[in-house]
Amino acid sequence: MKKQIWDLDTIKKLQQNLLSWYQQNKRQLLWREKNNPYLIWVAEVMLQQTQVSTAEPYYRRFIQRFPTVERLASAHLDEVLKLWEGLGYYARARNLHKAAKIVLDEYQGNVPDDYHSFKTLPGVGDYIASAVMSISFGQPYAVVDGNVKRVLSRLGTLPFPVNDTRFTKQYQQIADQLLERNHPGEYNQAIMELGALICRPQKPLCEECPVNELCVSFLTNRQTEFPKRKQKAKIPTQKVSVGVVLKEGKVLITRRKENGLLGGLWEFPGGKIKVGETSEDACIREIKEEVDLEVDIISHLKRIYHTYSHFKLIMDVYLCEYKSGDVMLSGATEYRWIHPNEIHKYPFPKANIKFFDVLEDAIPRLNEQS
Template identity: 55%
Template sequence: MLQQTQVATAIPYYRRFIDRFPTLRALAQADLDAVLKLWEGLGYYARARNLHRACALVLTHHGGRVPGDWEPFRALPGVGDYIAAAVLSIAFERPFAVVDGNVKRVLARLFALPAPVNRPAAHKSFQAAADRLLDRRRPGDFNQALMELGALVCTPAAPQCPLCPLSRYCTAFKAGAIARYPRRRPSRPVPEVEIAVGVVFKQASVLITRRPEKGLLGGLWEFPGGKLREGESPAAACAREIKEEVGLAVRVAAPLAVVRHAYSHFRVRLHVFRCRYTGGRVRRNGPVEHRWVRLAALDRFAFPGANRKFMPLLTQDGEGQGAVPEEESTA
């Protein structure tokens, strides 16, 4: 959970998760839907799917014990160098140095490293610096200390150098050059994608579809829709996408909301419409799993954050509230 998410945000999720899945076996044997539902709102859902699969593999291939060596642990789904070094050093006292954003900032200032912190190719030089510095007798404490120093003392905008235990070794501090580190490569503008989404009513139920397990928001449920083509109106795109995706004809009745949502590498602008089912059948065994669900039952399914933003506007007759103003979010 702490990969890409701050501790304060993760804590309530962690508690609920541990209550529901108190053992590795309980998580391994849980339904993926139940796992995603508890993860809902935390984002980066691949983490939940990978954790679920990793537990199943630990149960079947490692007798239910998390492996404490690099090779077998690193081979588990969702485990990269960062997670492997963090878990193996903290839980098993293995001598691996952790390099996250906070650690990179400390190292960049401590050694006046010229490599840009936001360039993947530069990661090696930060890892090499951390490897050289690592206390091999207490690698878990060392890693946590360096991460915490970056989070609390060597902060991005206002590092507290007079309080810092590293100040007498710190190249940037001694040279009066803290503002020059860490270096960053200018980042590219984030693209925005326009998407049309339909809330299709059939009597008292609405249609939801499930995203493929692999890829962005994999395994989550959503309202059907897709990207606008060039020159296409949002309403036309909504009807076309629903026809293509699930094979239904719908009448696009009224705009419900325009919602903006930011992901790590792009932003989306969702044009949401109330729609009425007019004909056709959802393709059985088609590429997309679907359900007709009463509004009161929507809460049982895990939805992406962008869908959650407009769901409170849904009313049973599908004609309820008027269009709402555009909403901005960086969540």
């Protein structure tokens, strides 16, 4: 028997207050309009590590293009990634695409309504499985995301750091104890909505909170002490050099391997600058190593600063002139010579998109001169 940290009357009161607050205050969001498991699944995948306001326009475009599992399953990965471009964490898109094919082939296009079957699909973890099973199928699985952890931590003055996965189990057990089993989907959405709108990371609106009379941190005036967080290691900086190789008015793009960071996206050849190397030398060396071409540098296009979740990037981008050689890939899976005005057809990492403006400006001028 797991230890109850709230008594049953308190839990009942908390559930009732949360549910009635949610009924009156929930936001009208696109994915709440229909109870369609596929649409809810797509929304929950997009909302992982992404705020509602950022995800919403992506979601709108995505379901317009792929309104059903069948449409997503039959799409080319490039098109899926293009619609995801800028949202980050591209493994989510690749996995969703793979999972849609499996749902089409093995479940006749119906999202499985069994937690364990659904969880075998690529990219479906505890959170996604609990969210889809509870919201779409009314099954009693409690969700635990960042919002839920923050609310639980403050409600119970919990000592477990919310950014330490070793304590996810503790949060899951508490969430399971509090779940309202007759309306699990509504309850899960209510506690997440409370975290998003009221029990916000900074300055929680405790006076307006429907569960403040039950919240230990509020009653003891310690809201700012929770949630606890473990100190994060400082994220490293990577310096890279990238070349836009120009040949007869076209530029060379290569495609990253499907697995790993930014997998499946297109990019320009380049890589890390070695200690003691200039960024120009690194650019020429990386192009030789990655695509086996000899190039000259024409000009420095731009320096890009971009922050990923685990490192910061400083990227020097050069416009290069093709000198000799035939493309031989090492690492990338495909290459294309494309006209610069085709660049928007391909999915690129955000750090690349940040220099498209100067690239579009520079290449027509060069072509006019030649």
